[in-house]
Amino acid sequence: MAEQDAAAQAEGLLEQIADTALDDDYYVVRAGDYAQSREFNTPLTALVLAVFALLVMMAAVQTRNDRPATERARSTLISDVAARKELQTEREATAERLREEVDELSASANRFDPSYQNLRIEAGDLAAEGPGITVVVSPSLQRNVDGGITDDDLQILVNGLWYAGAEAVAINGERIGSLTGIHFANGAINVNFRDIAPPYTVVAIGQSDTLMQRFEDNPAGRYWASRQKDAAVQFGVTPSSDLDVPAAPKKRMTIRHAKAIKGEE
Known part of the structure; x- marks a missing residue:
């Protein structure tokens, strides 16, 4: 029903534009031959308007049909961006934790541990x-x-x-x-x-x-x-x-x- 209303509105709008495209004085001057020509072209004009209305209706239908797919693609893209941001946050936290562990191990390695050194001497490692x-x-x-x-x-x-x-x-x-x-x-x-x-x-x-x-x-x-x-x-x-x-x-x-x-x- 919505598609028929859209087509009817488009046809009426086109007829109104065609009917008022020229001033009334122009029709007065060309009342003879032009009137006949206009009367002769009325079926053709109606056909063109009908084709145009059909195209408008098809475009409207196609737009309405494509809208769910577009919405799904947009929703999927938003979810993907959110997931990537979350993953990046987790990786940054992991990297920070590993940096802290490396700093702790480096500080421990630089400390002189007498008991550890004694064990190495007893084993012959030093x-x-x-x-x-x-x-x-x-x-x-x-x-x-x-x-x-x-x-x-x-x-x-x-x-x-x-x-x-x-x-x-x-x-x-x-x-x-x-x-x-x-x-x-x-x-x-x-x-x-x-x-x-x-x-x-x-x-x-x-x-x-x-x-x-x-x-x-x-x-x-x-x-x-x-x-x-x-x-x-x-x-x-x-x-x-x-x-x-x-x-x-x-x-x-x-x-x-x-x-x-x-x-x-």
């Missing part, structure tokens, strides 16, 4: 310096006795120094770490998979005035005293107030299989 003793052992110069130095001898020596209170130990410049092995292979003793040769110089950092005494009193000290007496191996100790040992090789500090037990400290 070079160390301080007072202590230097023990030099060599095979016996006598050929008729079993006076060689074995990997077992060096293991007993190092374990005895640990037991006596040593805080860091190195043999011929090779730091003894938690994964360091002392064993005989390919005709030589090797430490951290590097061959070493006599004389074997063992540096132990600790309280120098008690370190040697505690070593002599424990089983390792008594073992070496027996080796000196029975096999004439050379064994010398020198206290010092300023010794240093290197860090253990990084390859001997990498944990591949062991995992911490949850809940244990």
